[in-house]
Amino acid sequence: MVKTGKDRWTYELTRKAYGETLVELGHENPRIVVLDADLAESTLTKFFRDEFPDRFFEIGIAEQDMVGTAAGLALQGFIPFLSSYAIFITGRAWDQCRQDVDYMKTNVKLSAAHGGISVGKDGPTHQSMEDLACMSACTNMKVLVPADYHETIKAVRWSAEYEGPVYFRLGREKVPMVTEEPSPFEMGKGFVHVDGTDGTIIACGLMLSQAIEAREILEEEDGIKPRVVNMPFLKPIDEEMIIKCAKENGPIVTAEEHQVYGGFGSIIARVVVENHPVPMRIVGIPNMYLGSGDPFDLLAIAGLTGRHIANKMKEVL
Amino acid sequence: MSIGTANLSVDELKEMARTIRRDCLVQTHVAKSGHPGGPLSAADYLTSLYFNYVKVDPKNPKDDSRDYFIISNGHCSALNYALLSRRGFFPPGYLMTFRSTGSGLEGHPNRHKTPGVDISAGSLGHGLPIAHGIALGAKLKGSDQRVFVNLGDGELQEGSCWEAIMAAAHYRSDNILAVVDYNDVQIDGRTHEVMNIRPLDGKFKAFGWKVFEGNGHDMNEVIRLLDHAIDSMGKGQPVVVLFHTVMMKGVPSFENDHIWHGKALADDKLLQTALTELGYNETPKEAVASYGDVNVARGEYHKIMGWPPPQVCDRD
Numbered sequence: 001m002v003k004t005g006k007d008r009w010t011y012e013l014t015r016k017a018y019g020e021t022l023v024e025l026g027h028e029n030p031r032i033v034v035l036d037a038d039l040a041e042s043t044l045t046k047f048f049r050d051e052f053p054d055r056f057f058e059i060g061i062a063e064q065d066m067v068g069t070a071a072g073l074a075l076q077g078f079i080p081f082l083s084s085y086a087i088f089i090t091g092r093a094w095d096q097c098r099q100d101v102d103y104m105k106t107n108v109k110l111s112a113a114h115g116g117i118s119v120g121k122d123g124p125t126h127q128s129m130e131d132l133a134c135m136s137a138c139t140n141m142k143v144l145v146p147a148d149y150h151e152t153i154k155a156v157r158w159s160a161e162y163e164g165p166v167y168f169r170l171g172r173e174k175v176p177m178v179t180e181e182p183s184p185f186e187m188g189k190g191f192v193h194v195d196g197t198d199g200t201i202i203a204c205g206l207m208l209s210q211a212i213e214a215r216e217i218l219e220e221e222d223g224i225k226p227r228v229v230n231m232p233f234l235k236p237i238d239e240e241m242i243i244k245c246a247k248e249n250g251p252i253v254t255a256e257e258h259q260v261y262g263g264f265g266s267i268i269a270r271v272v273v274e275n276h277p278v279p280m281r282i283v284g285i286p287n288m289y290l291g292s293g294d295p296f297d298l299l300a301i302a303g304l305t306g307r308h309i310a311n312k313m314k315e316v317l
Numbered sequence: 318m319s320i321g322t323a324n325l326s327v328d329e330l331k332e333m334a335r336t337i338r339r340d341c342l343v344q345t346h347v348a349k350s351g352h353p354g355g356p357l358s359a360a361d362y363l364t365s366l367y368f369n370y371v372k373v374d375p376k377n378p379k380d381d382s383r384d385y386f387i388i389s390n391g392h393c394s395a396l397n398y399a400l401l402s403r404r405g406f407f408p409p410g411y412l413m414t415f416r417s418t419g420s421g422l423e424g425h426p427n428r429h430k431t432p433g434v435d436i437s438a439g440s441l442g443h444g445l446p447i448a449h450g451i452a453l454g455a456k457l458k459g460s461d462q463r464v465f466v467n468l469g470d471g472e473l474q475e476g477s478c479w480e481a482i483m484a485a486a487h488y489r490s491d492n493i494l495a496v497v498d499y500n501d502v503q504i505d506g507r508t509h510e511v512m513n514i515r516p517l518d519g520k521f522k523a524f525g526w527k528v529f530e531g532n533g534h535d536m537n538e539v540i541r542l543l544d545h546a547i548d549s550m551g552k553g554q555p556v557v558v559l560f561h562t563v564m565m566k567g568v569p570s571f572e573n574d575h576i577w578h579g580k581a582l583a584d585d586k587l588l589q590t591a592l593t594e595l596g597y598n599e600t601p602k603e604a605v606a607s608y609g610d611v612n613v614a615r616g617e618y619h620k621i622m623g624w625p626p627p628q629v630c631d632r633d
Contacts, residue, residue: 033457057453060487065446065480072450075435076458080450095440096477100447104428104437 002216002306006296009176009209015113017152018170019044022081025160026052032160033073035059035082037066043083043113063088067096067108074106079160085119086112086128086169094134101165102138108166109159110135115145115169116257117285117302118206120295128169129285133262135167136234142187143235145169145205145256145264148177151232154185162187169205171257173295176209179230190231190238199226199317200245200252201309204234204264207255207283213306214255218313226253226313234264239271246276251316253281255309257299260284281312320380323368323404331536333403334364338567338595340399340412343604345581346588348416351424354578355469356396358500358562362533362543363388363467366496367400370543371465375405378432384462385435385451389444390469390498391425392579398422401433407621410614413605418630421618432621442475444468445495449481452490463550464493471503473514479524485555486525494546495526495557498533502564502575517559526555533560568594 025032026048035057040046049056057073059066063084070080082089089112090097101108112131119127135143142164146152152170159166184191193208194215203211211228218224227249231238246252252272256264265282272280285302299305325333338360345351367386374380388397395415402409414420421430425439436447448466455462472478485493499517501508509515521528527549532538539560546558564578565571568591571582582588588601597604608614615627 055457057488059484060480062477062480062484064442064477065449065484068443068446068477068481069450069453069484071436072447072452073454073457075447075451076454078454078457096443096446099437099440099443 002213002220008213009178011174012149012177013174014146014149014152014170015044017149018111018156019047021153021156022048023051025157026055029079029160031077031079033057033078033080035066035070035080037061037063037084037088039084039113043111045083063093064096067093068100070108071100071104071106074108079107079109081109081111081159083111083113085126086115086131087126090128090131090134097135098138102140105140105164107163110165110167112167112169114172116171116205117290117298118257118295119172120298121292123292124289127290129259131169132234132256132258132264136262136267140165141235142166142233144232145234146232147205147208147230148175148179150177150179150181150183151185155232158185158187171206175206178209178212185232188233188236188238190229190233190241192227193230194228196225196227197249198224199313200229200249201226201255201313202229202231202242202245202252202268203255204231205257207257207304210304210306210309211255214309214313217306217310222314224313224317234267237267237271239275242268242271243275246272246278251279251313253283253309253312253316255283255304257304258284259287261287279316281316283309283312320372320374320382322370322372325368327536327540330365330368333368334361334536335567335595337364337396337399337403339592339597339604340403340409341395342568342582342588342591343608344395344398344412344415346583346601347413347605349581349583350416351395351581352392352579353395353581354502354564355390355393355498355500356399357566357568358564359393359396359467359498359533360567361536362496362539362560362562363396363400365536365539366465366543367404369540370547373404373433375433378406382460382462385448385464387436387438387444387448387464387466388426389438389448389466390441390472391438393467393469394422394424394426397426397434398431401431404433406433408614408617410609410611411618413608413611414615419627421622430622441469441472442477445478445481448493449485449490452485452493453488455492456490462492466493466495468495468497470497470499470501470514470517471508471511473497473517474512482521482524482526489553490555491551491553493555494550495555497557497559498562499559500562500564502573502578504575504578506575521557526557528557528559530559531561533562534566570594
């Protein structure tokens with residue numbers, strides 16, 4: 001019996017990786033500055049605040065001002081990382097993200113905590129199911145969802161080095177540790193996490209753990225061995241990898257903790273239909289608000305589980 | 318040339334403001350679109366501010382020691398471009414490409430396409446937060462750069478302005494000077510009737526700003542106000558000057574009519590009236606011709622920007 005669910009993995013906070021890495025970067029590069037909108041205790045920018053009070057800007061509960069201020073700091077040559085919850089950055093301050101960061105091409109790093117529905121008990125006002133669609137529609141923005149603790153460290157370090165607008169999404173809950181310190185990471189690249197021959201599961205964020213579980217279920221119960229691809233970047237999307245998977249393995253199932261409208265699966269589907277059409281299923285949050293609850297209950301209700309991904313793969317194989 | 322101000326006399330400033338009004342009217346006339354109203358109301362005090370106080374180097378727009386000058390109400394782009402061109406950033410002839418396909422002078426300024434433009438403004442309520450970020454950055458760098466930002470009075474209906482007004486006072490950002498074009502006109506009518514923002518002096522004071530207020534057209538008073546306001550910088554609080562102005566000032570037939578906020582004097586007869594009222598003895602055709610060969614200006618602009626030679630848009 002494949003081990004699934006909570007006990008299957010060891011867990012760690014992606015925002016902890018973020019907070020700790022910012023402090024390291026702060027020591028390495030005096031141009032790193034950090035802004036928060038009254039959530040430093042939660043986004044864990046408090047580590048940076050306590051270490052570098054002069055380079056930390058508390059903006060208060062004013063996300064629009066925070067994004068604009070960050071753009072101004074970037075114009076002065078600083079590398080601003082700003083933090084709030086995903087829904088407040090991309091919802092409340094979308095116009096600032098679009099005009100001041102994306103259109104003006106300022107070197108601002110939008111660090112979105114509490115992405116997805118695994119925010120859990122705070123409910124839909126604080127959950128974010130639309131942020132990736134909003135940000136991926138922007139022209140200059142690079143958009144990524146690190147899978148776990150180790151990948152978050154790489155994402156934050158890469159963001160600091162890359163010159164231009166970046167949006168990366170973190171979560172509230174501790175999530176399964178699926179990658180390792182030496183695992184590969186490169187802008188716009190997906191990586192084969194577990195190879196296979198029967199279809200491909202492409203996942204980002206915490207759904208990578210569920211993709212791995214799905215593969216184990218399929219192998220044990222049906223002898224099906226799909227390839228599992230970790231694809232943290234939604235933009236730029238790794239077209240080459242997607243086309244290669246479609247050609248080599250046929251059917252594709254995508255998995256994301258985001259609405260199915262305009263998210264990760266939609267982006268991959270565009271690449272597939274334009275280049276090498278194969279049967280596809282998109283596993284994501286159906287078009288509904290899920291309410292409050294235990295994060296893992298909500299994920300299960302939305303069908304964001306290994307079992308559900310496995311069923312979808314069987315539909316298309 | 319190096320970093321500094323143009324240091325014009327009062328008479329020279331008055332004449333420059335008249336030239337700039339003409340630039341704004343002719344640009345919008347040729348483009349048959351754009352916003353003439355705000356540019357004409359802000360022309361006097363912004364000419365004074367930009368030519369005599371803001372330190373820039375037109376030959377080196379990104380000079381590290383420059384002051385920042387931001388027109389947050391980006392629809393006043395015709396004024397922004399006229400100021401930049403008359404200050405020497407690019408030839409005035411290029412103003413005749415305003416809003417046309419392929420021009421660097423877009424409907425609302427694009428910081429990547431116009432020398433001397435530091436932010437891409439247009440969506441209202443963005444300039445002050447960005448200006449404050451620039452000001453915080455200047456202090457963090459230990460630079461004595463100053464940040465000048467123009468705001469429309471209607472723009473102050475945007476909540477994000479007040480977030481930044483609060484933050485600038487909180488951070489005691491005394492290297493910011495905001496100037497407000499208090500003309501009481503916006504697209505839908507008189508600002509105090511559309512959505513009352515008064516009293517602005519009391520609001521800014523309550524938020525912790527040092528406030529000056531006066532006539533934005535009397536050049537002597539403008540200079541007096543700007544002198545006082547700039548003397549007040551560096552003293553622990555941000556500074557604002559509320560300039561009372563008249564929309565379409567300088568062309569009495571059009572003054573204070575909100576229709577001209579966002580409507581060009583596209584018709585020759587209208588421009589003729591305006592030119593005459595500004596004191597120019599010329600026809601619209603002669604006015605446009607006075608800017609010279611637009612293709613020559615285009616070529617020069619492309620050189621300044623390091624762009625490949627201009628090309629004609631092929632609609633096929």
